[in-house]
Amino acid sequence: MSRMSASEDQADVARVLAGEIAAFEGIVRRWQGPLINLAYRFCRDRGRAEEMAQEAFMRAYRGLPKWRGESAFSTWLFALATNLYRSELRRIPAGAVPLQDVAEPRDPRAIDGGLEDLDRDRAVRRAVDTLPAKYREALICFYFREMDVPTAAAGLGIAEGTLKARLFRGRKMLESKLASLLDARQTHPYACPKETA
Amino acid sequence: MNDNDLDRMLMESEEIVPSSGFVASVMEAVQQEAAAPAPIPFPWKWALPGFVVSVAMAMGMIARWFYSGARASDPLRPTATALPMETFSSSLPQVHVALSTWVALEWSALALLVSFAAAWLSMRIASVRE
Numbered sequence: 001m002s003r004m005s006a007s008e009d010q011a012d013v014a015r016v017l018a019g020e021i022a023a024f025e026g027i028v029r030r031w032q033g034p035l036i037n038l039a040y041r042f043c044r045d046r047g048r049a050e051e052m053a054q055e056a057f058m059r060a061y062r063g064l065p066k067w068r069g070e071s072a073f074s075t076w077l078f079a080l081a082t083n084l085y086r087s088e089l090r091r092i093p094a095g096a097v098p099l100q101d102v103a104e105p106r107d108p109r110a111i112d113g114g115l116e117d118l119d120r121d122r123a124v125r126r127a128v129d130t131l132p133a134k135y136r137e138a139l140i141c142f143y144f145r146e147m148d149v150p151t152a153a154a155g156l157g158i159a160e161g162t163l164k165a166r167l168f169r170g171r172k173m174l175e176s177k178l179a180s181l182l183d184a185r186q187t188h189p190y191a192c193p194k195e196t197a
Numbered sequence: 198m199n200d201n202d203l204d205r206m207l208m209e210s211e212e213i214v215p216s217s218g219f220v221a222s223v224m225e226a227v228q229q230e231a232a233a234p235a236p237i238p239f240p241w242k243w244a245l246p247g248f249v250v251s252v253a254m255a256m257g258m259i260a261r262w263f264y265s266g267a268r269a270s271d272p273l274r275p276t277a278t279a280l281p282m283e284t285f286s287s288s289l290p291q292v293h294v295a296l297s298t299w300v301a302l303e304w305s306a307l308a309l310l311v312s313f314a315a316a317w318l319s320m321r322i323a324s325v326r327e
Contacts, residue, residue, distance in 0.1 A: 021227060021228060021231045022224075024224065024227055025220060025224050028219075028220050028223045028224065029220055032215045032219055032220060032223075033214070033215055036213060036215050036219070037210075037212055037213060040210075040211075040213050041210055046213055049213065050215065050216060050219055053215075053219075054219070054222060054223050054226065057223045057227075058223070058226055058227065058230065061227050061230065062230070120206065121206050121209075124203065124206045124207065125206075125210070128207070139207060143204075143207040143208045143210070144210075146208065147204070147208065171203070174203070175203075
């Protein structure tokens with residue numbers, strides 16, 4: 001997030017709190033893309049992603065007086081949205097697609113070459129959808145925030161160590177689910193053997 | 198496929214573009230919310246005396262129940278067996294009916310009183326809001 005958009009956010013929030021409701025449009029315009037895309041990663045449904053993002057904006061509007069400016073507006077907004085999306089996802093659980101339906105390589109003799117990129121990406125996404133909620137959420141937020149552990153942990157409201165542990169275990173599970181597609185796992189920089197909270 | 202491939206696939210998820218009417222839709226919902234009257238705060242000032250009275254009454258009833266239990270188990274208290282048998286057997290149904298009637302009346306009166314108080318308080322609060 002740029003310094004410019006941070007100051008714009010702050011200015012818009014101040015205007016909304018002063019009674020100029022139209023100023024909220026600036027916030028929506030700036031953050032609609034990220035919030036909808038984050039929602040889409042959670043639910044994989046475009047229409048539902050927009051509904052969830054709209055609800056997140058509404059909650060942000062209602063909660064604006066509670067934002068004290070201790071953290072960046074974007075951090076607060078993403079934490080609020082992530083919390084909403086997580087509860088939505090738990091209300092309607094993911095993993096409706098059994099792993100047997102995950103696309104298999106057309107030619108098992110040539111794993112890297114035989115599977116189309118699109119099929120492979122889809123297989124990984126579906127495998128992520130079948131993970132238990134806390135690991136799925138950790139992976140979604142971590143990769144959405146471009147592998148930034150502190151930001152993803154802040155969004156999820158958990159300690160960085162906890163996030164690292166969940167990422168490690170989530171990836172382990174993912175790899176076992178995708179065993180036929182993945183090569184032997186190499187040591188990963190954010191591997192952490194113990195969950196701290 | 199190695200870890201980097203997995204990272205890439207997980208990070209490069211399909212991006213979607215917000216629909217053209219999204220901002221307008223959110224702002225419409227925000228405007229509606231802003232135009233809606235503020236929720237009526239709970240009238241603690243009016244409700245507090247009622248709560249206090251209710252708690253006092255509940256405590257009074259509990260105390261009375263304990264007191265009557267203690268009296269029933271008091272060995273010095275004259276019991277029904279101390280009365281002459283004829284008097285006891287003849288007066289028992291009348292006492293029972295009288296007692297039941299009195300208890301029923303007491304509760305009915307209390308229920309009526311509480312209902313009237315609730316109705317009066319609601320109307321009073323509504324008229325103050327107007």
